[in-house]
Amino acid sequence: MQYRRFGRTDLSMPVFSCGGMxxxxxxxxxxxxxxxxxxxRNLRATIDRAMELGVTHIETARGYGTSERQLGLVLPELREKRPVAAQGGPEGLIVQTKIAPHKDPKEFRRQVLDSLERLRMDRVDLLGLHGINTHEILWHAVRPGGCLEVARQLQKEGRCGHVGFSTHGSTxxxxxxVTCELAGGFDxxxxxxxxxxxxxxxxxxxxTKHDVGVFIISPNDKGGMLYKPPAKLVELCEPxxxxxxxxxxxxxRPEVHTLSLGASQPSDFDLQMSALPLLExxxxxLPPILARLRQAMVEAVGEDAADRFREGLPAWDDGDNAGYINAPIVLWLRHLALAYDLTEYGKMRYNLLGNGGHWFSGLGAAHLDTMTAERLEKAYKKSPFADQIVDWLRDAHLMLGGAEVERLGRD
Structure with a gap:
């Protein structure tokens, strides 16, 4: 295993983390x-395999169903064998859980303490505010007396080591x-x-500029459902x-510190671990694969569209947008399907639009024909592809639309 300094936490973080969802x-x-x-038994075997490989970061959340309670049957024993990693030292166990910010900071505190009981631990090394996906939620976290202040108080009480956040929000x-300094900011x-x-x-x-640790969410699943890749993508990535x-x-990129590996069984670590010797x-x-992937995208949608399709598109909640359509996401999924045959992935993500709440905001293009041509023209007039956007959106819906998808959990 290789380890990287996790920002200002100074924890020695394995480059692969064991996600608990x-x-x-x-x-x-x-x-x-x-x-x-x-x-x-399978969960215990999976955690044991992680420890054997040096994957010393176990990451879960209150929103992951029975995950916390089941880990509570395993982690206290491991903590005794592998004390807190403290300031460096890859031998220590690093435990992280995540709790959604709440309008009522007292409820947030109650839920944190309840999660500690579920984990059967007095302390977690990393406490994440889960799902800061909108500025409203961010404000509930960082406002005076808000959830981040509560988390910092819990830190003083010895109930958590460092405080961060998870997000599906806009850049x-x-x-x-990450640049907010209220209540000490995020670690x-x-x-x-x-x-x-x-x-x-x-x-x-x-x-990186603010020395904040960087954890990449779900690169195997949200990164394309790569555990069951289409034949075209397999060919493009060979060998x-x-x-x-x-x-x-x-x-x-050294700015990236760890990648979540959402293992469902011990063998799920094998492919990921095979990447480590190749880092040298x-x-x-990488260059031959990157070139093939780039060429496939250009052949599928054209060079200009590959590079600039997001340019000039309104945000889904922009007052000048048409029907709350999340056009950047819809067109992105269309491009992935056309270039890499990521159609199944595209359908999964596309049909979350309108069903994923603030975790996957905006709508798909199902209602495109209910809007006037004038409204659509106004919405997309700043795009370099203004004359094509509506056709592309309609094509994406025909390609990817289908049964509604409901989020199973929060990652």
Missing amino acids: RYQQTWDDAALDVVEKENQ DLIVDA YVNLHWYYINQWNWPAVEAA LHPIVFNSLFCLQ RLDEV
């Missing part, structure tokens, strides 16, 4: 009596959060950044598996 019994907030013996929002951030979604890089740069390619793409050969293995 795939091995639990259920997404329901259920008691332990629903947990089957085989499920708990501008993430930059605002780390969980965000999305990987090959198919690179637009949050300014937020990573802002985090690497897409998971290995994506890991190397992320870890080539990045200049050799």
Whole structure:
């Protein structure tokens, strides 16, 4: 295993973290009596495999169903064997959980303490404010007397080591959060950044400038459902598996400290770990794959559209937008389907629009024909592809629309 300094926490963070949202019994907030013996045995084997490989960061959340309670049957024993990592030293266990900010800071505190009881621990090393996806939620976190102040008080009480946040929000929002200094600011951030979604890089740069630790959320799943990649993507990434390619793409940047690996079983670590020896050969293995992926995108949508399709598009909640359509996301998913055959991934993400709340904001293009031509023209007139956007949106809906998808949990 390789380790990187996790920003100003000074923790020695493994470059792969064990995320806790795939091995639990259920997404329901259920008691332990629903947990089957085989499920708990598999969870324990998965954590043991993580420790064996040096994956010493275990990350979960209150919103991950039975995950916290099931980990509570495992982590206290591991903590005794592997004391807190403190300031460096990869041998220590690093435990993180995440709690959503609440309008009532007292309720946030109650939920943190309840999560500690579920984990059967007096303290977690990393406490994340889960889902800072809008400026309203950010304000509930950082306002005077808000949840971040509560988290800092819990830190003084010895109940958590460092405080960060997770987000599916816009790049501008993430930059605002990582640069905020109220209540001491945030020590780390969980965000999305990987090959198919690179637009949050300014937020990573802002985090680096402020010495904020950078944790990449779900690069295997949200990064393209790479555990079951389409044949075209497999061919484009040869001789690497897409998971290995994506890991190397992320870890080539020293600003990135750790990638979440949402393991569902012990063997899920194998592909990811095979990337580590290749970190010394990045200049050799990455350029040919990057060139093929780029060429496939250009052939599918054209060079100009590949580079500039987001330019001039209104935000989904912009007053001049048409029907709250999240055009940047819709067109992004269309491009991925056309270039890499990521159609199944595109359908999964597209059909969350309108069903994912602030975790996946805005709407798809199902209602495009209910709007006047004048309204659509006004919405997209600043785009260099103003004459094509509506056709592209309609094409995306025909390609990706279907049954509504409901979020199972919060990552």
